Amino acid sequence: MSRPGAYEDLLRDIAENGAVKTDRTGVGTRSLFGRQLRYDLSESFPLITTKRVFLRGIVAELLWFLSGSSSITPLLEQNVHIWDEWADAEGELGPVYGVQWRSWPRGDGSTIDQIANLIETLRTNPDSRRMIVTAWNVAQLDEMALAPCHLLFQVYVADNRLSLQVYQRSCDMFLGVPFNIASYALLAHMLAQQADLEVGDLVWTGGDCHIYHNHVEQVRTQLAREPRPFPTLELNRAADIFSYTPEDIRVIGYDPHPGIKAPVAV
Numbered sequence: 108m109s110r111p112g113a114y115e116d117l118l119r120d121i122a123e124n125g126a127v128k129t130d131r132t133g134v135g136t137r138s139l140f141g142r143q144l145r146y147d148l149s150e151s152f153p154l155i156t157t158k159r160v161f162l163r164g165i166v167a168e169l170l171w172f173l174s175g176s177s178s179i180t181p182l183l184e185q186n187v188h189i190w191d192e193w194a195d196a197e198g199e200l201g202p203v204y205g206v207q208w209r210s211w212p213r214g215d216g217s218t219i220d221q222i223a224n225l226i227e228t229l230r231t232n233p234d235s236r237r238m239i240v241t242a243w244n245v246a247q248l249d250e251m252a253l254a255p256c257h258l259l260f261q262v263y264v265a266d267n268r269l270s271l272q273v274y275q276r277s278c279d280m281f282l283g284v285p286f287n288i289a290s291y292a293l294l295a296h297m298l299a300q301q302a303d304l305e306v307g308d309l310v311w312t313g314g315d316c317h318i319y320h321n322h323v324e325q326v327r328t329q330l331a332r333e334p335r336p337f338p339t340l341e342l343n344r345a346a347d348i349f350s351y352t353p354e355d356i357r358v359i360g361y362d363p364h365p366g367i368k369a370p371v372a373v
């Protein structure tokens with residue numbers, strides 16, 4: 108079910124059949140609406156192989172989300188620069204993903220830790236149909252450096268397997284989406300481990316799935332390559348969901364084609 112090549116097929120479909128659209132950044136895109144990718148995480152770890160993906164950056168970003176931070180400083184300290192363009196002079200992004208996940212404001216001064224609540228529900232009521240974490244805080248969108256792209260995920264447990272579906276409203280298919288798929292795959296593994304469950308499926312659902320006009324050559328290069336088998340993940344058990352470190356996370360057997368550089372649309 109985790110077919111290496113499914114992502115590349117979607118990339119090809121957008122490149123060939125996408126509608127030409129303008130966008131906020133001024134770069135312009137080709138785009139298709141409403142697509143889905145599904146990976147069986149018990150088989151392999153979905154890290155795209157048709158170019159080398161910056162795994163160290165993905166790990167740093169996910170741990171940074173889980174830490175609840177609104178500042179890029181912890182990323183800079185690890186030499187990860189993927190959020191630099193959106194931060195202000197103090198390195199602040201406003202109430203973005205981490206803040207909403209860990210300290211969604213109630214309005215009375217108190218906050219809600221959606222991740223702690225999710226772990227609690229996974230342990231006590233895994234059949235719940237309400238295991239949702241969302242970053243789409245409508246009241247705070249205009250304080251965020253960038254409105255959340257992956258704005259909601261739902262967790263599901265059946266047959267002792269934890270599955271995760273993420274909804275991404277806006278999908279930079281060349282630069283962002285390989286990050287987003289790997290990041291939520293890793294999160295699913297961490298949640299399953301903490302809840303003493305096996306991993307099930309990752310379902311990635313994309314809204315506006317686009318290729319920027321200045322990524323067209325890079326996409327052509329990538330699509331000329333043959334997808335390779337996915338690697339696997341080894342994850343040390345941490346004391347709790349907030350205590351993982353990069354050293355706990357090892358991807359085994361990743362043998363990608365070379366990296367492909369591309370400008371990020373700001």
Ligand SMILES: Nc1nc(=O)c2c([nH]1)NC[C@@H]1CN(c3ccc(C(=O)N[C@@H](CCC(=O)O)C(=O)O)cc3)CN21
Pocket residue numbers: 160161164188189190253279282283284286366367368369371372373
């Ligand atoms: N246009 C756009 N696309 C995105 O994917 C994106 C945004 N904006 N804004 C917020 C975050 C930042 N993300 C980013 C930003 C940059 C890269 C990037 O440049 N990746 C390079 C490697 C970078 C490096 O090695 O430092 C790549 O080749 O994947 C990836 C994700 C994802 N998001």
Ligand SMILES: O=c1ccn([C@H]2C[C@H](O)[C@@H](COP(=O)(O)O)O2)c(=O)[nH]1
Pocket residue numbers: 130131132253254256257277278279280282283284287372
């Ligand atoms: O995790 C991420 C974060 C951002 N993106 C992309 C999707 C769009 O290309 C831009 C956001 O621009 P909007 O005008 O706010 O839609 O960033 C991504 O793919 N993944």
